Amino acid sequence: MKKLTILGLFFCCFQAVAQKKESCCSEGTAMACKLTSAEFKERKATVITNLKKEIVETVELKNGMKYAFKDSDETIAMLADFIKTERQCCDFFNFQLSVSAEKKYVYLALTGPKGVKDFIKSELTL
Numbered sequence: 001m002k003k004l005t006i007l008g009l010f011f012c013c014f015q016a017v018a019q020k021k022e023s024c025c026s027e028g029t030a031m032a033c034k035l036t037s038a039e040f041k042e043r044k045a046t047v048i049t050n051l052k053k054e055i056v057e058t059v060e061l062k063n064g065m066k067y068a069f070k071d072s073d074e075t076i077a078m079l080a081d082f083i084k085t086e087r088q089c090c091d092f093f094n095f096q097l098s099v100s101a102e103k104k105y106v107y108l109a110l111t112g113p114k115g116v117k118d119f120i121k122s123e124l125t126l
Contacts (some may be wrong), residue, residue, distance in 0.1 A: 031092045031112075031119050047082045054078075056105065064111030066096075071099065072105050081110055092116065 063125035069075050076099065083095045085110050093116070096109040112119075 031090070031116070047078055047085065051078050051082060061109065061111060064109060064116050066107060068110040069106045069108065071103050075106050078108060
């Protein structure tokens, strides 16, 4: 279920564009997907597919979600790549990437304004 949560979140914007919608959010919210380019979508799909394999834990936060990944230089690079693309698509998210000193886990906190956790849950139908 952990892997489905993050995978569903990342594919939220893809669904909206594929269905030719302007927004990947519920009506009346300011949260909207900005994906337009097929190349951009394809790149995200590649990064997401690789990242989901590395998820080891999902934690619900007050204003979003936090994901733990297996620590490796490759995982850190994939997360940085994900952040670069995702912030262009869904600029209402805040990203916090942290690496533990013992080199065991890499953490990505995905947070945002009031309602972002509900947005994540409703868009993922969890």
